[in-house]
Amino acid sequence: MVQGPLVRAARPPGRHRAEARNARRPRWLGLVVMALLVVALPVWWWQARPFDSRLGLGADAPPAGIGAAQAPLGAPPATPGGRGGYTFMRMQADGTEPVAYDPCRPIHFTTSTVGLPEGGDALVHEAVATMSEASGLRFVDDGLTDEPPTPDRDPYQPDRYGDRWAPVYISFATPDQIPRLAGGTIGLGGSTPRAADDGVLVYVSGSVWLDRDAMTALLRAGRHDSARAVVEHEIGHVIGLNHVSDGSQLMSESGGAVDGPADGDRRGLAILGRGGCRPDL
Ligand SMILES: [Zn+2]
Structure with missing residues (x-):
């Protein structure tokens, strides 16, 4: 100067x-x-950069091991008796183990403000707490997001969520936003896997889409247990459970069970809560 x-x-x-x-x-x-x-x-x-920091995932992945602890953060409770069954959304290539989340790091989740009905946020918290307890997987609430619902959500959004896997996204959406909600489907849920360098698939993020109008109607009608069961069912899909035909289970395809996860659901969730720790993803 x-x-x-x-x-x-x-x-x-x-x-x-x-x-x-x-x-x-x-x-x-x-x-x-x-x-x-x-x-x-x-x-x-x-x-x-060192080759192993990307693990063949390409550029659409955060650095490996974000938020990973050395041991599982929780453990599923002892499984109950009973004869209820369970199925998994996806199996590993060898067909022996289900695809699951890494139990050594928390599953972050965020709830969209878009279409959020009164009481919707509390409903999500209740359902997440129940499914977390039953699986032993630790969930962390990242709060609300204004991310709009889209059918093809990117599991890695560094501009919005920083250099980590995007949190599980929970929203109350319309069939216009999520076409698969059309035709009376009240909820959808699932997770996105990524392959580690040894080929093992691990879920890294997921989505729950709830039909905004149907869920709002349930809440307004005082059918809180039914509304909560829908959210629990979809979080069951996110964690890795698929449908069963047994109508007494939360994961019954036809729905109807409103008392939280039943014996078969709990056995399946306990297996999904004991996945391998993968700090390399
Ligand atoms: Zn379902």
């Missing part, structure tokens, strides 16, 4: 304009060089 005026004052009079023209070119060249650096540096930086 001190040198600027001194240099200008030392310029011979009459050369000021020519110098300014000459000075313009280096400034212009400087901008080009800076632009090249901005483009080239991240590419170089990414290529220079």
Whole structure:
């Protein structure tokens, strides 16, 4: 700041304009060089990163092991007696184990303000608490989001959620927003897996879409248990349970069970809560 005026004052009079023209070119060249650096540096930086930090996931993944502890954060309770069954949404390639979340890190979740009915947030909290207890998986509430419901949600949204897997997304949506809600479907749920370098699939994020109008009607009619059961059922899908034909189970395809997870549901959830820890994802 001190040198600027001194240099200008030392310029011979009459050369000021020519110098300014000459000075313009280096400034212009400087901008080009800076632009090249901005483009080239991240590419170089990414290529220079250790290979194992990406694990073949491509660029659409956060650094591995975000928020991962060395041991499971919780454990499922002892499984009850009874003859209820369970099925899983997805099995590993060898068919022996279900695809599950990493129990060594919390499952973050966020609830959308878009279409959120009165009492909807509390309903979600109740359902999450029940399914967390039954599976032993730890859930962490990231609060509300204004992310709108879309059918093809990206499990990695660093601009919105930072450099980590996007939290599980829970929303009260319309068939216009989520076409699969059309035709009387009151809820949808599921999770997205990613493969570790040994090929083992691990869920990294998920979504629950609840039919806004049907859920609002249940809440307004005082059918709180039914509304909560719908959310629990969809979170069951997120954790990794699929449907059963037994109408006494929460995961019954036809719905109807309103007392939370039953014996078969609990056995399935206990298995899903004992997945392997994967700090490499
Ligand atoms: Zn279902």
